[in-house]
Amino acid sequence: xxxxxxxxxxxxxxxxxxxxxxxxxxxxxxxxxxxxxxxxxxxxxxxxxxxxxxxxxxxxxxxxxxxxxxxxxxxxxxxxxxxxxxxxxxxxxxxxxxxxxxxxxxxxxxxxxxxxxxxxxxxxxxxxxxxxxxxxxxxxxxxxxxxxxxxxxxxxxxxxxxxxxxxxxxxxxxxxxxxxxxxxxxxxxxxxxxxxxxx
Amino acid sequence: xxxxxxxxxxxxxxxxxxxxxxxxxxxxxxxxxxxxxxxxxxxxxxxxxxxxxxxxxxxxxxxxxxxxxxxxxxxxxxxxxxxxxxxxxxxxxxxxxxxxxxxxxxxxxxxxxxxxxxxxxxxxxxxxxxxxxxxxxxxxxxxxxxxxxxxxxxxxxxxxxxxxxxxxxxxxxxxxxxxxxxxxxxxxxxxxxxxxxxx
Numbered sequence: 371x372x373x374x375x376x377x378x379x380x381x382x383x384x385x386x387x388x389x390x391x392x393x394x395x396x397x398x399x400x401x402x403x404x405x406x407x408x409x410x411x412x413x414x415x416x417x418x419x420x421x422x423x424x425x426x427x428x429x430x431x432x433x434x435x436x437x438x439x440x441x442x443x444x445x446x447x448x449x450x451x452x453x454x455x456x457x458x459x460x461x462x463x464x465x466x467x468x469x470x471x472x473x474x475x476x477x478x479x480x481x482x483x484x485x486x487x488x489x490x491x492x493x494x495x496x497x498x499x500x501x502x503x504x505x506x507x508x509x510x511x512x513x514x515x516x517x518x519x520x521x522x523x524x525x526x527x528x529x530x531x532x533x534x535x536x537x538x539x540x541x542x543x544x545x546x547x548x549x550x551x552x553x554x555x556x557x558x559x560x561x562x563x564x565x566x567x568x569x
Numbered sequence: 570x571x572x573x574x575x576x577x578x579x580x581x582x583x584x585x586x587x588x589x590x591x592x593x594x595x596x597x598x599x600x601x602x603x604x605x606x607x608x609x610x611x612x613x614x615x616x617x618x619x620x621x622x623x624x625x626x627x628x629x630x631x632x633x634x635x636x637x638x639x640x641x642x643x644x645x646x647x648x649x650x651x652x653x654x655x656x657x658x659x660x661x662x663x664x665x666x667x668x669x670x671x672x673x674x675x676x677x678x679x680x681x682x683x684x685x686x687x688x689x690x691x692x693x694x695x696x697x698x699x700x701x702x703x704x705x706x707x708x709x710x711x712x713x714x715x716x717x718x719x720x721x722x723x724x725x726x727x728x729x730x731x732x733x734x735x736x737x738x739x740x741x742x743x744x745x746x747x748x749x750x751x752x753x754x755x756x757x758x759x760x761x762x763x764x765x766x767x768x
Contacts, residue, residue, distance in 0.1 A: 382614035383629060384621040392626050393592055415581035422583040427591050427626070429667050430582060439689075440659040443652075453642075460639040461660055468628050468669060490638075 390469040394569040395426050397466040399491050400559075402475040403484060403538060404501030405530045406516055407508035409547040409555070410475040413501060416556040417563065418473055426567060429465045431458055432475045446527075452483060459487035466495050471567050479535045497566060499559060500541035505530045507548045589668040593768045594625050596665040598690050599758075601674040602683060602737060603700030604729045605715055606707035608746040608754070609674040612700060615755040616762065617672055625766060628664045630657055631674045645726075651682060658686035665694050670766050678734045696765060698758060699740035704729045706747045 390396055400417070402410040411432050418428045437444070441457055444450040455478055465472040478484050488496045508530070509517040520528030527533040543562055547555050589595055599616070601609040610631050617627045636643070640656055643649040654677055664671040677683050687695045707729070708716040719727030726732040742761055746754050 382611075382618065384614075384617050384627060388621055389626060392621060392624055412581075415583075418583050419581065422587055422591060425591055427588060427668065428583060429663065431663075439662065440656060457639060457656075461663065463638065464628065464630075464660065465664075465667070468664070469626065470667060470669075 386467045386469060389467075390569065393427055393469050395469060395471065396567045396569060397469045397471065397495065398497055398563070398566050399462045399466045399472045399474060399495050400497045400499060400563060401462075401478070401484070401487060401491075402473070402499045402501055403478045403541075404503065405505055405508045405535055406477060406528070407511045407513055408501040408503040409545075409552075410477075410501050412552055413499070413545070413547070413555055413559065414473045414475040416552050417559055420556055420560050421471055421563070421567075424564075426471050427469070428471045428473060430473045430475070431462060436461075452486070455483050455487055456490065459490040462487075463491045463495075466491065471563070477529050477535075479529045479533065481536045481538070484538065497563065498538055498541040499543045499545060500538045501547065502537065502544050503547045585666045585668060588666075589768065592626055592668050594668060594670065595766045595768060596668045596670065596694065597696055597762070597765050598661045598665045598671045598673060598694050599696045599698060599762060600661075600677070600683070600686060600690075601672070601698045601700055602677045602740075603702065604704055604707045604734055605676060605727070606710045606712055607700040607702040608744075608751075609676075609700050611751055612698070612744070612746070612754055612758065613672045613674040615751050616758055619755055619759050620670055620762070620766075623763075625670050626668070627670045627672060629672045629674070630661060635660075651685070654682050654686055655689065658689035661686075662690045662694075665690065670762070676728050676734075678728045678732065680735045680737070683737065696762065697737055697740040698742045698744060699737045700744050700746060701736065702746045 402414055404410050414430050414432060418430050421428050436458055441454050444454050458474055462472045462474050512518060516525060519525045520531040529535050543559055545555055601613055603609050613629050613631060617629050620627050635657055640653050643653050657673055661671045661673050711717060715724060718724045719730040728734050742758055744754055
């Protein structure tokens, strides 16, 4: 190869548009935020299944998947929580720019941390779903026994108990799961998402 | 939602197979290793363009893209170089498990660091392309003027000059770009890759 044609021309990258053309869908990041036990991961996987059944390519990023891989060297200090969300936002952006419907489900409790994610991903690609299930309901579910431990002081800085949760002011969707079936919630979200990702 | 159906069942994730079914291709990580100036990024983008033109969904990860985003908080210390490749391997794995043909182009100079990447990604999904362009040719190209600076001692620990490059012993492809056109090189690699990613 000559010197001229080995120089990596950034325009040689296949563009997002070209990728979206191949898979006939548009990239988007659907960002679920809410308390522990609010139903984020359940809705994320339910939405993914619904989208997959309609032929959409999806990627779910959630705490378990990311903490066991990319972010397995991060703890729960304030700095590490920010770095956790920063990396997730960067990876969400890569998937979105590849045309994939990306579903990220993280407590992401503060306006500031979600703003960081939104800026990394870019506003136009950031679709915010606030899972607004009341804390009483989340605590009643207490699937992993975390609220009990937080109330006992075994877990410190637990969102909603000993650390604040700041609700989004203008989410794209406000979804209170109390009294609804998973299917009903998923269908409501799907109806909005499909408008954004259809080719 | 009831307590029973909010519990996130990991089986609810859409599987790799289901994703591959949607886009009619198989995930794979094509890992380019070689000296600076060997032609890794040129071949990566050339291969991506070729695959895209045949209807494959691809993602290229290279230094510029990753250092400006996910890894923008890493430097060039020994620890940071390892962490750089670790994160890239984790992201490559996510893309591969989403069914995307993932093309990662990094010097990744040691057997050990490539072994780490291979283990994270999993051997069956790791397709290694050694870009074996001789150092004399790379240095003659010296697109970014890095070899000159390395020879002058301005850049320390430069692979091939003041830091070792350990060639892969059994790469899937050994590609010496000297005396070949980009198109010829891309076509050789494409012919092997297509066998792995076709549905």
